Amino acid sequence: MALYFPTSLNDALDILRTPDCSIVSGGTDYFPALKRGQGNTVVLSLTKVPELHGLTTAQNGVRFGAGLTWSQMIKADLPPAFNALKLAGKEVGSIQIQNTATLAGNLCNASPAADGVPALLALDSEVELQSAARGTRQITLKDFLKGVRQTDRKADEILTSIFVPHPPKDMRSVFSKLGSRSYLVISICMTAVNIVLDNEGQVCDLRVAVGACSPVAQRLTSLEEEAIGQHWRDIKVREDHLAQLSPIDDVRASAAYRWAAVQEQIQRSVSEVVG
Ligand SMILES: Cc1cc2nc3c(=O)[nH]c(=O)nc-3n(C[C@H](O)[C@H](O)[C@H](O)COP(=O)(O)OP(=O)(O)OC[C@H]3O[C@@H](n4cnc5c(N)ncnc54)[C@H](O)[C@@H]3O)c2cc1C
Incomplete structure (x- = not known):
């Protein structure tokens, strides 16, 4: 195996021109997959690229560098709208995994059960991609995940x-993950809820994102739109709100169980985020 540790983004982009070259950040998805025969033997590690480190707050938003680990994000000083993301981060494997694994790796791995995706969808996140040939582009996370x-x-x-x-x-937010045990478990279903209420408890903004119930995590837009102007106590999650989900039967749960569980999970998350 050839393993490269470039120390600048330009060098990393140059190395990526090598045929059959794989990117590795924390390696917590990549290396287990390599053992199963997936991945390439030319490996580009991003761990020493300083441009990818850290978190910056600008006038229009917050930028997480691709090298940011879950632990670094959890410890960062972020407003309550990011609580769901922090709660999701605390669910990613163990503390050892969180110390190594990155948010970017979680997105690029594109697992339907990636714990970081619902909270980042509920935050209307975008990703930035860079290539040596074409420069930089931005794309919404919703469009990035295919x-x-x-x-x-x-x-x-x-x-x-x-x-x-x-x-x-x-805006406040909450994240809830259902698994077959409390820790180190792949989600059966998960929900991120972000909400803004007026002084009377009426909904000004609601964002609900559900993971592990479809190939890609989904925002429940019909529920979100219907809730605007309602008192939060009047939000009732119905089956038709879940129309874009397509849960499957697998070793963790049946599709029928996921349907029932996620409906209840969303309802409870709405109460929890307000409470
Ligand atoms: C024991 C264990 C428990 C786990 N538990 C959970 C869990 O509970 N929930 C959960 O969601 N995940 C879990 N994971 C999966 C994994 O830890 C997370 O998905 C993590 O966030 C991946 O980040 P990473 O930096 O390690 O990614 P890597 O393994 O480095 O990369 C993952 C994929 O993304 C690509 N990639 C990485 N960075 C970039 C980049 N900057 N640009 C382009 N492509 C990139 C890689 O090529 C690879 O295909 C677990 C893994 C292990 C080993």
């Missing part, structure tokens, strides 16, 4: 950052 293990990333592109436009100041 299917199971499929993204819009081209072979010569590095995901350089995740951008979150500033959420409303009074």
